[in-house]
Amino acid sequence: xxxxxxxxxxxxxxxxxxxxGLMLRDLRVLRREIGPFVVRIIMQPLLFLFVFTFLFPRxxxxxxxxxxxxxxxLLPGLMAVAIMFSGIAAVALPLSQEFGITREIxxxxxxxxxxxxxxxxxxxxxxxxxxxxxxxxxxxxxxVPATPVYAxxxxxxxxxxxxxxxxxxxxxxxxxxxxxxxxxxxxxxFSIVVVPITFLGCVYYPWAALYQIRWxxxxxxxxxxxxxxxxxxxxxxPGIPHMPSLYVxxxxxxxxxxxxxxxxxxxxxxxxx
Amino acid sequence: xxxxxxxxxxxxxxxxxxxxxVDSIDLxxxxxxxxxxxxxxxxxxxxxxxxxxxxxxxxxxxxxxxxIDVVAHPAIARRNIGVVPQFNTLDxxxxxxxxxxxHCKYFGFSGAEARExxxxxxxxxxxxxxxxxxxxxxxxxxxxxxxxxxxxxxRPAVLFLDEPSAGLDPQSRIAMWDAVRGLRAEGITxxxxxxxxxxxxxxCDRVAIIDHGKVLALDSPERLKTTLGANTRIxxxxxxxxxxxxxxxxxxxxxxxxxxxxxxxxxxxFAQRIDGLLPELVQAAQSHGVRDISINEPSLxxxxxxxxxxxxxx
Numbered sequence: 001x002x003x004x005x006x007x008x009x010x011x012x013x014x015x016x017x018x019x020x021g022l023m024l025r026d027l028r029v030l031r032r033e034i035g036p037f038v039v040r041i042i043m044q045p046l047l048f049l050f051v052f053t054f055l056f057p058r059x060x061x062x063x064x065x066x067x068x069x070x071x072x073x074l075l076p077g078l079m080a081v082a083i084m085f086s087g088i089a090a091v092a093l094p095l096s097q098e099f100g101i102t103r104e105i106x107x108x109x110x111x112x113x114x115x116x117x118x119x120x121x122x123x124x125x126x127x128x129x130x131x132x133x134x135x136x137x138x139x140x141x142x143x144v145p146a147t148p149v150y151a152x153x154x155x156x157x158x159x160x161x162x163x164x165x166x167x168x169x170x171x172x173x174x175x176x177x178x179x180x181x182x183x184x185x186x187x188x189x190f191s192i193v194v195v196p197i198t199f200l201g202c203v204y205y206p207w208a209a210l211y212q213i214r215w216x217x218x219x220x221x222x223x224x225x226x227x228x229x230x231x232x233x234x235x236x237x238p239g240i241p242h243m244p245s246l247y248v249x250x251x252x253x254x255x256x257x258x259x260x261x262x263x264x265x266x267x268x269x270x271x272x273x
Numbered sequence: 274x275x276x277x278x279x280x281x282x283x284x285x286x287x288x289x290x291x292x293x294x295v296d297s298i299d300l301x302x303x304x305x306x307x308x309x310x311x312x313x314x315x316x317x318x319x320x321x322x323x324x325x326x327x328x329x330x331x332x333x334x335x336x337x338x339x340x341i342d343v344v345a346h347p348a349i350a351r352r353n354i355g356v357v358p359q360f361n362t363l364d365x366x367x368x369x370x371x372x373x374x375x376h377c378k379y380f381g382f383s384g385a386e387a388r389e390x391x392x393x394x395x396x397x398x399x400x401x402x403x404x405x406x407x408x409x410x411x412x413x414x415x416x417x418x419x420x421x422x423x424x425x426x427x428r429p430a431v432l433f434l435d436e437p438s439a440g441l442d443p444q445s446r447i448a449m450w451d452a453v454r455g456l457r458a459e460g461i462t463x464x465x466x467x468x469x470x471x472x473x474x475x476x477c478d479r480v481a482i483i484d485h486g487k488v489l490a491l492d493s494p495e496r497l498k499t500t501l502g503a504n505t506r507i508x509x510x511x512x513x514x515x516x517x518x519x520x521x522x523x524x525x526x527x528x529x530x531x532x533x534x535x536x537x538x539x540x541x542x543f544a545q546r547i548d549g550l551l552p553e554l555v556q557a558a559q560s561h562g563v564r565d566i567s568i569n570e571p572s573l574x575x576x577x578x579x580x581x582x583x584x585x586x587x
Binding site: 014016017018020021022024025028029032101102104105106107109110111112113114115116270271273 | 280285323326327328329332347348349351352354356358360361362363364366369371372375376378380381424507
C-alpha cells in the first residue's frame with residue numbers, strides 16, 4: 001500500500017469532522033445575526049399580507065385580487081418566496097462578495113475536504129435557513145389575513161419532501177448565482193433573474209389558473225419557483241388546484257441537479273486555476 | 274524531504290495567448306528549513322505556491338508535500354499545508370479567537386482541543402487582548418500575524434507564505450520576520466516568496482532565484498553572494514588626494530581586492546571578502562589620512578542583476 005492510499009483512508013474519516021466544522025462556523029455566524037435574519041425574512045411577506053389580505057378586503061379592493069381564496073393561494077406562494085430569497089441571501093450574496101472582493105472563503109477552501117464538499121456545505125446550510133424562513137412565514141400567512149385561510153397538512157411526507165428539496169434547490173440557485181456573478185452585477189441579476197422568477201413563479205396564483213394563457217403556462221415550467229409553490233400548495237392547501245406530487249418532486253430533483261451542476265462548476269472554476 | 278517539486282510546469286492558456294508561468298522547476302525543501310523563492314513580480318513564484326497548495330493545477334510535473342501528491346490527493350495533502358496568501362483571507366464574520374478556533378475545527382480538532390490550541394496561539398503571537406476583536410478592527414500588521422497563527426494552527430508540515438511583507442509598514446515587517454523566525458525555532462518548515470532581497474537574505478536558509486518561471490540559482494544567501502561574484506563595496510574617505518595613482522596601484526595589488534576606482538574625496542574598492550583586509554587597507558592609506566571607511570556587504574540584489582541583467586523592481 002502506498003503512503004497515498006494510507007493517507008486517503010485516514011482522510012475519509014476526517015471529512016465528516018471538517019464538514020461539521022464548516023456547519024458550526026456558519027451556525028455561529030447565523031446565531032450572531034439572528035435578529036437581522038428574522039427581520040429580513042418576515043418584513044416582505046408581512047407587509048405583503050398586511051396590504052393585500054388585511055387592508056384590501058377592508059377598503060373594498062378584493063375583486064381584482066382573486067377573491068376570497070387569495071389569502072389561501074398566497075400561503076404556499078409566500079413560503080416559496082421566503083425559501084428562494086433565503087438561498088439568495090445565504091449563498092449568492094456572501095459568495096459573490098467572497099470571490100469578488102474579500103477572498104475570505106480561501107481558508108474554508110483550504111480545509112481538508114474535497115472542494116465540492118465546501119460548496120455542498122454552503123447549499124446544505126442555506127437549506128436549513130430556507131426551512132426556518134418557510135416556517136416563520138407560515139404563521140404570518142395564517143394569522144394576518146382578514147379573510148379565512150383554508151390550510152391544513154394534507155400530506156406530511158409531501159410537505160417534508162417539498163420543504164427539503166425546495167430549500168436545497170434555493171441553495172443551489174444561490175450557489176449558481178454567487179459563483180458565476182461578479183458582485184458589481186448582483187443588482188442586475190436581481191432585476192433580470194430573481195424578480196421575474198418570483199413574479200412568474202406561481203406565487204400569487206396557482207399554475208392551473210394560467211390555462212387561459214397557454215404559452216405562459218408552458219414557459220413558466222422552466223422556473224423552479226413554480227414547483228416550490230405548487231408542491232407546498234399540494235401539501236398545505238389541497239383545496240386550491242395544484243400540480244400532481246410526482247411531477248413536482250421530479251422537477252425539483254431536476255432543478256437541483258441542473259442548478260447544482262452550474263453552481264459547482266462555477267465554484268470550482270473560482271477556487272482552482 | 275517535506276516539499277518535493279519535480280519537473281513542474283504551468284502554462285496558462287486562453288484564446289489569445291499561452292503564458293508559461295512555471296517552466297520545469299525542480300526544488301526540494303527539507304524538514305525545518307526556511308526556504309525562499311526570490312524573483313520579480315510575474316516570475317512564477319505565486320503560481321508555484323498555488324500548485325503546492327492545491328489551488329492551481331500543474332500542466333505537467335509533480336509536487337509532493339510530506340510524501341503526498343497534491344494533485345492526486347488534494348484534500349489529504351491540505352492537512353500538511355498551511356498557507357498565508359497575498360491577500361487578507363481572515364473570516365470577517367468571526368472574532369480573532371473564532372478564526373483560530375474554527376480553523377482548528379475544520380481540521381478535525383475536538384471543541385476542547387480547538388479552544389486550547391486557539392488560546393495557545395493567541396498567547397504565542399501576543400494577541401490575547403485582541404481575542405474578541407473582529408479582523409476589521411485591527412491593523413494590517415496584526416491581521417497578517419493572525420493569518421500566520423491561523424495557518425499553523427493545525428500543525429502543518431510546511432507553511433507557505435506568499436509575499437508576506439507586501440503592504441506592511443517597516444515596523445510590522447520586522448514583527449512579521451520575528452514571527453517567522455519563531456516558527457523556525459519550533460521546527461516548522463517555511464517556504465516564502467518575496468521580491469524583497471533583504472527579506473530573503475534576512476530570513477532564509479536557502480534561496481531559489483526565479484525569473485520567467487525558471488530557477489536561475491539555488492543556494493544559501495551567503496553562498497549565492499560569494500559564488501556568484503557579488504562584491505563587498507568599501508569606500509575610503511581620505512584627507513589628502515596627493516599621489517592617488519600610487520595608492521590605487523598599491524591597493525589593487527592586495528590579494529582580495531577586485532578593483533579600485535576613484536570617487537570624490539577618496540577611493541572606492543570592490544573586494545571578494547573583507548576579513549583581514551581592513552587593517553591592510555588602513556595601513557596602506559595611512560599617509561593619506563583616512564577620514565572614514567564604509568562597508569557595504571554584497572546583496573542578493575547584485576546577484577540578481579548579475580544573473581538576469583536587470584533590477585528586481587523592473
